[in-house]
Amino acid sequence: MERELLLECQRNNRNAQRKIYEKMAGRLYSVCRRYLKNDEDIEEVLADTFYKIFTKISQLQNPDIFEGWARKIAVNECLQKLRSSKALHISLDDEFSGSSDASAENISFEKDMLSLLSFLPEGCRAIFNLFAIEGYPHKEIASMLSISEGTSKSQLNFARKKLQELLGNQNI
CATH class of the missing domain: 1.10.10.10 (Winged helix-like DNA-binding domain superfamily/Winged helix DNA-binding domain)
Incomplete structure (x- = not known):
C-alpha cells in the first residue's frame, strides 16, 4: 500500500479511503468468506472492518504492515460476529453439515x-x-x-x- 495514500487516509481524506477500500475490499471479503457462510453477515463484517480500519488507522505505526493489520482486523471482526451469534460452538459432536458425497467439478x-x-x-x-x-x-x-x-x-x-x-x- 502506498505510504502517501495511507497518510492521506489518516487525515480523513475520503478519496484516499475510497482508494484503499477499492484495493482491499476483495481481499478482505475473501478472508471473511473463510469464516462466515451468510453473505449478509460477510457484508456486515466487511463494513465493520473498514469502519475500524478508517477510525484506527492513526494507530498504525508502520505503513508497511497495513495489509496484515487490516487482515487481522477482519479476522477479529469475523470472530466477534461468530461469538455474538452463538455460532462458535466448539464440539466434536457438531453435526457435519453437508453430505459426504458433495460434488463440485470444474470449479477453481x-x-x-x-x-x-x-x-x-x-x-x-x-x-x-x-x-x-x-x-x-x-x-x-x-x-x-x-x-x-x-x-x-x-x-x-x-x-x-x-x-x-x-x-x-x-x-x-
Missing part, C-alpha cells in the same frame, strides 16, 4: 476450498482458518476463543479429517 481450486471449508462446523472452520491459513499458534487461538489449547488442537485435527474425507469424495 480457491472456490473448491471455500466450498469444502463451508462443510465444516463453525468452530472447526474458525480454528482451521486461524491455524492453517492465518498462521496463529494454538496458544493464541485458545486465548482468542476462550478455549483450551487441547480443544484447539483436537478441533484442528477434526477439521483436517473432515477435509480429507471431502477431498477423497471429490476426486481432487
Whole structure:
C-alpha cells in the first residue's frame, strides 16, 4: 500500500479511503468468506472492518504492515460476529453439515476450498482458518476463543479429517 495514500487516509481524506477500500475490499471479503457462510453477515463484517480500519488507522505505526493489520482486523471482526451469534460452538459432536458425497467439478481450486471449508462446523472452520491459513499458534487461538489449547488442537485435527474425507469424495 502506498505510504502517501495511507497518510492521506489518516487525515480523513475520503478519496484516499475510497482508494484503499477499492484495493482491499476483495481481499478482505475473501478472508471473511473463510469464516462466515451468510453473505449478509460477510457484508456486515466487511463494513465493520473498514469502519475500524478508517477510525484506527492513526494507530498504525508502520505503513508497511497495513495489509496484515487490516487482515487481522477482519479476522477479529469475523470472530466477534461468530461469538455474538452463538455460532462458535466448539464440539466434536457438531453435526457435519453437508453430505459426504458433495460434488463440485470444474470449479477453481480457491472456490473448491471455500466450498469444502463451508462443510465444516463453525468452530472447526474458525480454528482451521486461524491455524492453517492465518498462521496463529494454538496458544493464541485458545486465548482468542476462550478455549483450551487441547480443544484447539483436537478441533484442528477434526477439521483436517473432515477435509480429507471431502477431498477423497471429490476426486481432487
